[in-house]
Amino acid sequence: MTDLTNLGVAAIRDGVAAGEFTAREVAEGFNANVAAAQSALNAFIVATPDKALAAADAVDAARASGKPLGKMAGVPIGMKDLFATQGVQTTAASHILEGFVPEYESTVSQKLWDAGAGMLGKLNLDQFAMGSSNETSFFGNVISPWKRNDGGNAGLAPGGSSGGSAAAVSARLCPAATGTDTGGSIRQPAAFVGISGIKPTYGRCSRWGIVAFASSLDQAGPMARDVRDCAIMLEAMAGFDPRDATSLDLPVPAWEAGLNPDMRGLRVGIPREYRMDGMDADVAKSWDNGIAWLRDAGAEIVDISLPHTKYALPAYYIVAPAEASSNLARYDGVRYGLRELPDGAGLQDMYAATRAAGFGAEVKRRILIGTYVLSAGFYDAYYTQAQKVRTLIARDFEAAWAHCDVILAPTAPSAAFALGDKSEDPLAMYLNDVFAVPASLAGLPAMSVPAGLNREGLPLGLQIIGKAFDEQGVLNAGLAIEARARFNAKPEKWW
Amino acid sequence: MSVDKATVAKIASLARIRMSDDEVAAMVPELNNILGWVEQLGEVDVSGVEPMTAVIPNHLRLRDDVVTDGRVRDKVLANAPAPEHGFFGVPKVIE
Numbered sequence: 200m201t202d203l204t205n206l207g208v209a210a211i212r213d214g215v216a217a218g219e220f221t222a223r224e225v226a227e228g229f230n231a232n233v234a235a236a237q238s239a240l241n242a243f244i245v246a247t248p249d250k251a252l253a254a255a256d257a258v259d260a261a262r263a264s265g266k267p268l269g270k271m272a273g274v275p276i277g278m279k280d281l282f283a284t285q286g287v288q289t290t291a292a293s294h295i296l297e298g299f300v301p302e303y304e305s306t307v308s309q310k311l312w313d314a315g316a317g318m319l320g321k322l323n324l325d326q327f328a329m330g331s332s333n334e335t336s337f338f339g340n341v342i343s344p345w346k347r348n349d350g351g352n353a354g355l356a357p358g359g360s361s362g363g364s365a366a367a368v369s370a371r372l373c374p375a376a377t378g379t380d381t382g383g384s385i386r387q388p389a390a391f392v393g394i395s396g397i398k399p400t401y402g403r404c405s406r407w408g409i410v411a412f413a414s415s416l417d418q419a420g421p422m423a424r425d426v427r428d429c430a431i432m433l434e435a436m437a438g439f440d441p442r443d444a445t446s447l448d449l450p451v452p453a454w455e456a457g458l459n460p461d462m463r464g465l466r467v468g469i470p471r472e473y474r475m476d477g478m479d480a481d482v483a484k485s486w487d488n489g490i491a492w493l494r495d496a497g498a499e500i501v502d503i504s505l506p507h508t509k510y511a512l513p514a515y516y517i518v519a520p521a522e523a524s525s526n527l528a529r530y531d532g533v534r535y536g537l538r539e540l541p542d543g544a545g546l547q548d549m550y551a552a553t554r555a556a557g558f559g560a561e562v563k564r565r566i567l568i569g570t571y572v573l574s575a576g577f578y579d580a581y582y583t584q585a586q587k588v589r590t591l592i593a594r595d596f597e598a599a600w601a602h603c604d605v606i607l608a609p610t611a612p613s614a615a616f617a618l619g620d621k622s623e624d625p626l627a628m629y630l631n632d633v634f635a636v637p638a639s640l641a642g643l644p645a646m647s648v649p650a651g652l653n654r655e656g657l658p659l660g661l662q663i664i665g666k667a668f669d670e671q672g673v674l675n676a677g678l679a680i681e682a683r684a685r686f687n688a689k690p691e692k693w694w
Numbered sequence: 695m696s697v698d699k700a701t702v703a704k705i706a707s708l709a710r711i712r713m714s715d716d717e718v719a720a721m722v723p724e725l726n727n728i729l730g731w732v733e734q735l736g737e738v739d740v741s742g743v744e745p746m747t748a749v750i751p752n753h754l755r756l757r758d759d760v761v762t763d764g765r766v767r768d769k770v771l772a773n774a775p776a777p778e779h780g781f782f783g784v785p786k787v788i789e
Contacts, residue, residue: 216763264757289722302769339757345771399748415749445752513732524709533782538775546787551712563711568728570709586745591738593746625724626731642749667750 203228203636204371208274209455215258215273222255222262222273226317229275232372233319234245235659236344239694242357242367244280244338245288246320251275254317261315270353270435272315277367277376279330280321282308282419287318287407291410292326292336295530295537295557305408306440307377307419314435317374322363326559327527328384328412330525331631333362334622335561343392344690346368348656353617355657356674358388364422365392369690375432379409381416383611384637386647389422390610390660393649393688395677396422397429397437398669401642402447404433405440408665413522414445416515416639426648426677430454433670449668457671460679463497467676468603472508473634481653482609489607489650489661493676501603505595510588511637516629518640519586523562524569530557564625593641600666605676608634610647610660638664644652648677648687695733696726 204226206214215222230248237243258273283289284302290296304312312318326335333341333356343357343366357366365388368376378385380398389396397420404419407674411417421432429678434454440446469490474483494500530551532538539552557567572581599606612633621628638645644667661680665673697705702721713721735783767780776783 257768299773302766350759401753441755444754445748447750448755449750498701507738509740510735513735515734516728518733528710532775533784534770535773536775540785544785544786547710548711548712549785551707553711554703554710558711564721564724564728566709566711567702567705567725570705571701571725574705574708577695577739580736581732583745584738585732586747587740587743588738589746590738590743593749626727640749655781 204232207424208375208431208588211274212431215262216268218262219633222258223252224356225273225661226251226255226275229319229373233480236370236372236694239444240337240342240344240370242323242341242363242370243320243590244290244323244374247287250287251317251319254312254315257595258315265657269313270431271311271313274315274374275317275363276311277310277319277322277373279324279361279364279377279379280352281379281410282323282377282655283410284308284321287321289410290338291328292324292338293557293559293562295553296565296586297337297382297498297537299536306405306442307409307436309636310438310498310563311595316435320557322367322376324363325360327410327523328360328379328381329523329561329565330359331383332616332618333359333389333558333669334358334618334619337559339556341366341623342616342618344694345392346570346690355615356391356618358615360384360478360653363389365394368392368422368424369392370694375421375428377436379417380639382519382639383632385420385422385563386635386645386660386662387611389647390658391615393658393686394422394424394539395429395646397433397646397670397673398421398639398644399433399437399670402445403670405443405466406447407440407442411526414526415522416519426674426681427455427458429646430458431545431673434639436675443550452671453485454671454674458678459675460682461497462493462676462679465498465605466501467493467498468501468503468599469608470503470508470608472505472608473608481485481611481614482612482659485650485659485661488684489680490607492680495683496679501601503602504607505599505637507588507591507595508637511592511640511643512629514585514588514592515569515636515640517581518589520569521573521582521638522569524566524573527562530554536608545590561625582643587658589640592637596643606664607676608662608664609633610662614653614655614659615659636660643667644673646668646673646677646681648684650680651686652688699700756787
């Protein structure tokens, strides 16, 4: 029998539906992979093998009794530990939430269970999703399953903040995982490990029950091995939710059924500002390959300009910390999570001691920046200015859509870097999201698909950015690239 | 604009994060590095530009004015570090 853990979402769903294997066999296979890899990759904070088996058994029983099966029936997945899961510890990879066991289920995770998916466990991430390398987790670094081909043994970053999701899908610990993307946290890790991931239009997926980082940017999305699997899972995750004030009250399109790699009649914009001085040669080459592939798929390639691109990252690093400083005010040691109560401390001392002990260094840094840019006397100079620049960035995209249907760019400025390479220099780390952040600030759907390997044998991703609500256009362009890149590399198993 | 130790200590106090003098001192150059970098936003001409308030055009909804939640006290308290008599327990706040 084939190893079921080599199958993706569509193959598992179809195989279970056809009776080629049972959902339980699939869950058992992935449970075993999760357990075997944990000490080496640290991709999960908590494994929930019993949850995966129970969901699988329910699907097998439903099939046996002839009941209709859901979109994700029999597919076990990893759940980023930013989604509240009822009865299962939810930490955002922070000490301040260690031991927090939600009494409720996030909308997105509930939709996935309703669609027949099962949970293999809660995936590690950067603390409160703040990071680009998964080095800020209280529960330790996630180690990428990939190694450079130079024979060296350097541990590589899986990207972040959805680093556990990326490592787990790439290492075949799960066929798919949830991610969240605030400024590239689905796309950059997907690129680093050679998988696909899509951040939908802001508002497609409910934020209810997702631990908040920067609420005007946070979006959930799927990470999986190919474009079709992303389409299937996004359909299960998306949809209107009255409990999220910014949820889009729109029907969920049939993205899987709409997949079509024929790009004839479509225009692909190539933003000249993304071709930066000193660009990594392999990244530039993969971008050129992507252009050739989409031209081969029938698309017309057009040069476009997004003139405010260079200001996206600094604007993001005002807006996101400002929102984070407000969102994270809730961790006060009173209602849930950690409490530090020094002898004789009053309420204010308890707040300060709890937050000092509970938050990691990067989280504190961002709270302090956010508090500063929102403080009296600086609000207009920093925060209002950044929000005006954000308007200009969104207008850049609006203007570009007069000339093109989707935009093609690299996902990240480099392949995966070694753990420790950038963790001492916050600015160098932030710059890793230079290509991902503009689409986040404009709320646009964007996805990363694998484009090939660089000279070190590490994956590179290509990013497709689409118009608001046009996930289909993004997925289709991704499919056109996927069909031509023929990316089938996977990390050699060492764990 | 740049921050000094006194400013960082003030921000930390506003953010309710206890920091030692050494931690404050170490944070000064880190924050100045980041603030110096974001200051390039000042060169953008934003005259006549409205600050963004909604990233995707969406109108705020009103829902029916009915009770949709409640009677979940024990669930609300389930993760509290120090629940007492059905309330959140906190250190004494009145002398």
